[in-house]
Amino acid sequence: METAVATTGTEGQKWGGGDAKPLNASYGKMMMWFFILSDALTFSGFLAAYGFSRFKFIEEWPIADEVFNHFPFLHGVDAPMFYVALMTFILIGSSVTMVLAVDAGHHMDKKKVSLYMLLTIIGGFIFVGSQAWEWANFINGEYGAVQTNGGKILQFVKVDDHKKRVGLDEFVTVGPRDAEFLGNSEGIWYESSGYQGTYTIEEVKNAFKANPDITIRTQQLIENPETGASEKLVLSREEALIKLEKDGKAVVEGANLTVNEYGAPLFADFFFFITGFHGFHVFSGVMINLVIFFNVLLGTYERRKSYEMVEKVGLYWHFVDLVWVFVFTFFYLV
Template identity: 50%
Template sequence: MSEVSADVKLAGWDGGTSPLRASYGKLFMWFFLISDALTFSGFLSAYGFFRHRYSGEWPVPSTVFHHFPFLEGHHLPLLYVGLMTFILIMSSVTMVLAVEAGHRNNKRQVLVWMFATIIGGLMFVGSQAWEWSNFIKGSEDGAILYENHIYNFEVDHVTHHSNKEIVVYKQEVLSKEASAIVIAGGEPIHGANLHHNEYGHIAFADFFFFITGFHGFHVFSGVCINITIFIMAFKGVMERRGHYEMIEKVGLYWHFVDLVWVFVFTFFYLL
C-alpha cells in the first residue's frame, strides 16, 4: 500500500513547479478570462430577458445600423458592423502570427505582427466610436414621443423615404387621423441616449451603450497592453529573457475579446 501511495505522489503534482506545465502568469490570465466571461454572460442574459419582455417595442437592428462612412443616403444594413467584425477577426489572426513568431524567437516578425494587431484594434475602436456617434445622432426624420411611447414614421422600404404624415407603433401603421393626433401632441426626438430612443424601447439603447462600451473598453485596454508589449519587444527585453511568453499571455486576452465580440455581434445585430 505504501508503494502505491508513493507512486501516486510521484505521478501527481506535489508543488514546486507550475501545474499543467503552464506558468503562473498564464494560469492567472485564464482565471481572469473565466471571471470576465461570466460577467459578459450575465450582461447578455439580461439583454435577452429584456428583449423577450419588450419584443413588441424592440428595434430591428437592420433598420437601426444601416449607415456607412461617406455613403450617406444609402441603406446598407449591418454592412459597417460586419466590416468592424472582420477587422477584429483579422487582428486576432495577426496576433496568432505574432505568438508563432515568438515561439521561433523571431523578433522582427513579432514586431511586424504586433504592430498589425495594434492597428486593427485602433481601427475597431475608431469604428465603434463612429457607430456610437451615428446612433446618438439618429436619423434625419427622427420619431415622435407620445404618452411615453415611441412612434416612428412609416418608411417605404423600396425608396427608404419616410412618410412624415403616417406613423408606426409596434410595427403597426396607424390611420391618417390617429397619426395626425400623435404628431400634433407628441414630442419630436432624434437619436438615442439614456433618456430616449427614437428606434424603440429605451432599454435597447441602455444595453447597447453599456455592453458595447464595456467591450470597447476591453479592446482599448488590449491595444494599450499590446503597445506596451510592442515597446518591450522592440527594446529587446524578451530577447534578454530568452522567451516571448508575454506575447502568449496578451494573445489569450486578445482572442477572448474577439470571441466575446462574436456573441455581442450575434445578440445585438443578428437576432
C-alpha cells in the first residue's frame, strides 16, 4: 500500500512539514489554502475600499455600462457587458480544464493531465490579452470630456436625445497652433511643450457656443421618476453655456490615474489597481502553470507517483477565477 500514499517530493526535508497530516491535508496543500485565505483578504481589502469610495460618491459614480461597451470588431456598436461576460466565460472555462487536469492526475493519466494543463494555460493567456484590450479601450477613451475647476467631468450630449453622446471630434475644430509641439521624436519624453491634448479648452468652449444642438451632461446621478433607474443629470442649453464658461478648466481625453473622461478619477484608479492586481495574479498563475506543465511533460510527478502539485497549482488558479467573479460583479454589474 506504500504507493497509495501521496508523496510530494519533500520527504526527509526539514521544511517539508514531516509526516503528520493535520486535517487530512498535506503540508503544501494546507499552506496553499492559507495563502489563498490571506490573498482573499487582500482582495477584499481592495474591493471594500472601492465600495467605500463608491458610497462616498454614490451620486456621481460612473455607470459601468457606458464605460465598458466595446466589443472586438464591432466599432461604434453599444455592447455593454458582452465583452466582460466573454472574459468571464473564458476564465470559468480554463478553471474547468484545470479541474479536469486535477482529476486526470488522480488517475495518474499523464497524457490527459498535460492536455488539460495546456488548455488551461492557453485560456489564461487569452484572458490576460482580453484584459489588455479592455485597458487599451479605457485608456484611449471614446468621446472626450471637459474637467471643471472642482475636478468634475462634463460630457456632451444631443439636446433632442439625451442618450446620444457627442464626441469632441464631432464638433470641435482644431485651431492654429502658435507653438511647435515637442515630444518623443525630439527626444523629450518627460516633458511637453504647453498643450498635450488634441483640443484646447478655448476651442471646446467656442465650438460649444457655435453648436446649439449640443448640451452638457454632468457627473451627477439622478433617479428617473418614472422607472427608478439611475441616470446622469443633463443641463439645459442655457445652464450648460454658463456652466462650461464659468467652470470649464481642461479637456480630458481617455482615462489615466489623474483624470478620467468617464467621471470620478477614483473610478479609474480603482479600475487600474484592482483589475491590474488581478491580471497580475492571472499572469503569475499562467507562469506557475507553465512550470508545472513542463514538470508533467518531464514525468516528474509520474516518478513521484503523485500529481498533488497539479492540485495545488489548481487551487491557486481557481482562486484567480473566484476573485474575478467578484471583480465582475462589483465593477461591471452593480
